Amino acid sequence: MNVQLFIPCFVDQLFPETAFNMVKVLEKLGCNVQYNTDQTCCGQPAFNAGYQDECRAVATKFVKDFRTYDYIVAPSGSCTGFVRNYYSELFDNSAVHNDVKLLKKNLYEFTEFLTEVLHVTDIGATLNGVGTYHDACGALRECKIKEGPRKLLAGVKGLELREMNDCEVCCGFGGTFAVKFEPISIGMGEQKVVNAVESGADFLISTDLSCLMHLDGYIRKHGNNIRIMHIADVLASGW
Known part of the structure; x- marks a missing residue:
């Protein structure tokens, strides 16, 4: 193919x-x-x-x-x-x-x-720890992607997937929105990170690096003990 x-x-x-x-x-x-x-x-x-x-x-x-x-x-x-x-x-x-x-x-x-298309859910990946998944607006709302990423993460050996509160709520990035409406954007990002940390996750995972980049800025500034990972990086782990 x-x-x-x-x-x-x-x-x-x-x-x-x-x-x-x-x-x-x-x-x-x-x-x-x-x-x-x-x-x-x-x-x-x-x-x-x-x-x-x-x-x-x-x-x-x-x-x-x-x-x-x-x-x-x-x-x-x-x-x-x-x-x-x-x-x-x-x-x-x-x-x-x-x-x-x-x-x-x-x-x-x-x-x-x-x-x-490929009808695959188990890639043979291994990642030890707890992960939580952020539904990026583009994937969820524009592409109607919801269960697929979760099925893929469920197939990762050693990874426990926990849902955070308000997993479908926007992270606040929104491209130029983060520049034009910085205080609102930061507040939304903060709440997303708080929810992820409260889930007990080691990894904050999503389909979209734009969201993760925004959230990682908050994480780094405030020293939160959680790591961002794109789902492709998760699925390429351990083999």
């Missing part, structure tokens, strides 16, 4: 090890993984800031870069959800309309691809 990687900007620049771990898992499961080095951003930051024309220019390149019949897999529910739910609006009645339909059909968030 051929798989094209879509690596979001912040993963490429700040958390490249997660991308490598995603490749490690996909190759273990027999996928032929390919990476188009011409790829850039999906356009979400510009769109969320109200710059639709600028977003459309970036998104047009994205559509061109991922004009393929292969599966496209990304370690981000946020970027995946944006392409799925807003590209049709950006390119309505345009020359690339059919390309957008194909792109939306082939694009999957990482855990979604594992559970719904």
Whole structure:
């Protein structure tokens, strides 16, 4: 099975090890993984800031870069959800309309691809400790991903999964929201970290590094004894 990687900007620049771990898992499961080095951003930051024309220019390149019949897999529910739910609006009645339909059909968030396409829940990973899962807004609300990540984590040897209070509540990042509304964003992040710590977890796990990056800033500043982990990093552990 051929798989094209879509690596979001912040993963490429700040958390490249997660991308490598995603490749490690996909190759273990027999996928032929390919990476188009011409790829850039999906356009979400510009769109969320109200710059639709600028977003459309970036998104047009994205559509061109991922004009393929292969599966496209990304370690981000946020970027995946944006392409799925807003590209049709950006390119309505345009020359690339059919390309957008194909792109939306082939694009999957990482855990979604594992559970719904490959039908795998046990990767053979091992991670000793207690984990709690944060439902990132992009994955939960834009992609309707809920049970898949939990099934994958349940298959990790040595990991006890505990639900924290308000696991579906936003962490407060929201891209530019964290800059424009900093006090609100920090307050939401604080509550998320408090809930995670109170669950007794050693690891705060999610599908989206944008959320985890935001929460890790609070954790580091306040010295909380909990570690963030993208689910790809969890699934690549111990083998």
